[in-house]
């Protein structure tokens with residue numbers, strides 16, 4: 471009998487969606503399609519031949535333990551890191567053969583976000599908007615709205631170098647959203663963000679996906695993924711262990727956290743009992 475991890479892996483679904491148009495049913499490409507993706511760093515295999523099909527218009531969580539390969543995967547999918555092997559498409563366009571098409575359609579908030587530190591928040595948005603080819607007046611309007619919604623209006627003239635971790639995440643998110651991308655990729659967007667700002671970011675992202683756009687974000691925080699995402703991919707040791715709707719991946723487990731612990735085999739780890747010298751009387 472398969473264990474819960476195997477059963478969840480078997481629940482993996484293919485999710486090319488069909489939309490009914492005036493001329494009848496047509497197949498919309500998935501937001502992201504990954505086939506046979508590999509990346510090695512020397513002896514270390516970070517991503518071991520994964521296939522992924524992320525449906526459009528969903529809030530998608532990419533979850534996995536430390537070192538699972540999430541950042542490496544997102545870096546390859548967003549055109550920041552060249553794969554050793556494999557094919558990646560975003561909205562039907564090949565990321566590495568058609569990079570301009572892809573980059574005009576995506577927004578990215580990468581891990582270890584590097585920003586133009588000597589610009590103010592507003593200048594950063596103005597610069598990003600012009601790089602994206604938006605007219606100046608439109609950039610001004612959108613920047614003002616984003617700064618307001620993300621509660622950065624008061625800090626808009628401060629240099630980015632002086633921003634806190636959470637403020638950096640928020641200005642990075644504003645820059646990633648400015649051109650209204652079809653797919654938004656976020657690596658740990660809530661890390662270092664206070665609960666009030668997290669709620670604001672959440673509201674912005676929920677509104678964005680309701681309009682038909684796709685969010686793909688990586689996180690370790692299962693409660694967050696469970697409350698935000700309607701579609702989940704679980705990565706362990708460079709491989710995809712399960713992908714599908716939240717309900718499919720959760721299966722019979724009481725929570726995503728519990729399904730995740732089963733999938734990563736957490737029950738087989740020493741949970742600290744061997745540290746018998748730690749604590750107690752000295």
Ligand SMILES: Nc1ncnc2c1ncn2[C@@H]1O[C@H](COP(=O)(O)OP(=O)(O)OP(=O)(O)O)[C@@H](O)[C@H]1O
Nearest residue numbers: 511514515516534535536537538539540541542543
């Ligand atoms: N530039 C690099 N050089 C060498 N090894 C790397 C490099 N980048 C990643 N790795 C290795 O690849 C594996 C996957 O790393 P990655 O950062 O993609 O994992 P992750 O799932 O994002 O982890 P975390 O949740 O801890 O951020 C790890 O073993 C890591 O040490």
